[in-house]
Amino acid sequence: MNGSIAAKAPQGKGRTKQANAGDEHLFDRELVDLPPELRWREWMLRVEAVIFAAAEPVGRETLARVLGKDCSIDLLIDDLRAELRDRPYEVVVVAGGWQYRTRSRFAVSIRASQASTRGGAPALSDFEAMVLMAIAYFQPITRGDLSKIFGKEVSRDTIASLRSAGFLASGPRSPTPGAPYTYVTTKHFLAAFGLETLRDLPDIEALEDAGMLSRKGMQDEALDAAEGEEE
Incomplete structure (x- = not known):
């Protein structure tokens, strides 16, 4: 029985790789069917979603995986920052990538709330x-x-x-x-x-x-x- 399980494991792994490859092939980066304005908007939303979901700063190479080959990441980030201008958080460059950070002027409010926050530096002696x-x-x-x-x-x-x-x-x-x-x-x-x-x-x-x-x-x-x- 152990032998049959061992024999099946590589096949399952291979199927997973094939499925991932299929997903990769089906993912539409270029969005050529959309008008330019809607295409840009969709790319912005993708970038925002990836940065928001990521546990660590997101690098250029990671963002490029969800964008068209002719899309300017820097211009996209600039537009995203402009859109967030009146929000209490912003997209900043840290550790060679982009990450969401609360604006510093709200630090006192966050501390006063005593809310549990994510990320940041752990307490050191x-x-x-x-x-x-x-x-x-x-x-x-x-x-x-x-x-x-x-x-x-x-x-x-x-x-x-x-x-x-x-x-x-x-x-x-x-x-x-x-x-x-x-x-x-x-x-x-x-x-x-x-x-x-x-x-x-x-x-x-x-x-x-x-x-x-x-x-x-x-x-x-x-x-x-x-x-x-x-x-």
């Missing part, structure tokens, strides 16, 4: 937030180098917590003795904090020049945060 900020600015960076910045050991548990939240990934091996792993931030980090690329991080030298941040200050704040957690 003060020390985890400081470590994540250091990695974002100085990546790729080893755990040993992080410990030097903070003047105390950055534990594997802290790194594991940030990795579990989807903010960190392993970078290239360091050329230093022992070739330890380095750590880098992920696309999920960009999406969670509303950044299109790492270039959107505030310039650390400008922050230092303005007296808003210093590397020594980062170390002192991290030590205070770590001591608070220990207490």
Whole structure:
């Protein structure tokens, strides 16, 4: 009996692939039977639906799968943004794709409502937030180098917590003795904090020049945060 089940499994899988291929073939991207105005409108609705339904920012390649080959995605997004101008949410570029975000001026109202919201950054301890900020600015960076910045050991548990939240990934091996792993931030980090690329991080030298941040200050704040957690 096991043999017959095993024999049937690939056939079922093959039928599924054939069905998917059939769906792909039948899907009308070009909409040539519609007048230009209605065609554009349908493409806009498709883009809006895909971005709305997606759990992560939607890239250009994904949107192209539901649009005609001559459709300008950028112009379509511009028209969609114009249509949403008076709405409390908008389409923004984050992590190399498009995503719906509530406009910042409604943040106070949302917090006051105490409604459960989707997405966003999970709660981090003060020390985890400081470590994540250091990695974002100085990546790729080893755990040993992080410990030097903070003047105390950055534990594997802290790194594991940030990795579990989807903010960190392993970078290239360091050329230093022992070739330890380095750590880098992920696309999920960009999406969670509303950044299109790492270039959107505030310039650390400008922050230092303005007296808003210093590397020594980062170390002192991290030590205070770590001591608070220990207490």
